[in-house]
Amino acid sequence: MNKEAGIFWVGGPAAAGKTTVSRLLARKHGFLWYSVDAHAFTHEQRAAAAGLHIMGTGPGEFDRRPMILEDVHALPMHTSVVVEGAFVTPTMAGVARNAVWLMPSREEQLARLEHRHPGGVHKDRVWGRNLVQSQLEGTSATVIVVDGQTVEQTLTAVEQSFGTTLESSPAARTTEDRQSLIRISNRQLAKQATERLQSGHTKDNGHHAVYAFDCECAHPTCNELVDLTVEEMRPLLAQAAPSVVSPEHSNLT
Structure with missing residues (x-):
């Protein structure tokens, strides 16, 4: 399959709802849900083998896009893919209609994190939100503010953003x-x-x-x-x- 065809990108910081929404989007439309986070260690190994990364030094700053496209190209069936994760940046995904970022306000993120992990230390995740926000500034990326939204409302907003492309993209039917x-x-x-x-x-x-x-x-x-x-x-x-x-x-x- 064309490496660029049928890929929908969903980015955002921790507690934005990107994993839940991406999973549901993939299930509903017959797409593959691809978690960049779940591939993180595998990507590190591949980057290290290529001399782009040193294992054990954190997630690394190498470009994951070629690895993601390689994985998509290797799929055993012709279908679309929902790629999601905190590593999804405008540089990686582009800012066309097939890419969205879910963004909570700082207060919303903290409330969601506290609900998820009561009494936890959330400063690293808040720092991650600020990083994503800085990556989006000055771009034409599609941002969906998720404050006060239910999962269903965010899913609907993502579907509306992707538009009719969802229905015309290759999908599993059986x-x-x-x-x-x-x-x-x-x-x-x-x-x-x-x-x-x-x-x-x-x-x-x-x-x-x-x-x-x-x-x-x-x-x-x-x-x-x-x-x-x-x-x-x-x-x-x-x-x-x-x-x-x-x-x-x-x-x-």
Whole structure:
């Protein structure tokens, strides 16, 4: 497939809702959800192998765009992709109609972060918001202010921004193809979880650390997540999809 065709970019800082909205957008329209964050370690390894990065020195400043396009080009089916993450910048994604940034005010972000992690230290995430804001200044990028919005309202705003392109873009049409796309994303999440465990980033919880996987029922309106530990996810993902299914949706598979 054309490396540039059918890619929708969603950026923004922590607690902007970009992951939730991107997952739902992909499910609804039969696209692949591609989390840049879930590919972070893999990208670091590839950058290090190319002499662009030194492993163990943080996320790095190398250009992730060629790696993302390479991953998209390698997909086993012709479909569109929703690429999301804090690393999505105007330089990476461009500022055409296929790219949006979800932005909370500082107060909104802090409220959401506190709701998510009560009593946590949020200064790094606030710094990240300021960084994203600085990247957007002086550009014609499409920014959606998410203050006071529900997830459904933000999803609608993103769909309106992308316009009719959503309906004309290549997508998975059958349940089996939709399940295959969700499985690709779930496998990457599992890989990330395993890498975090091996690197010691989850040493406090170890194999008991819980990760949220997409329900593989593949129904377009499904918004269910399945919480699994590393030990639980391995045998499930070794089975054919759909094996990661919310109990509420087991009758849909």
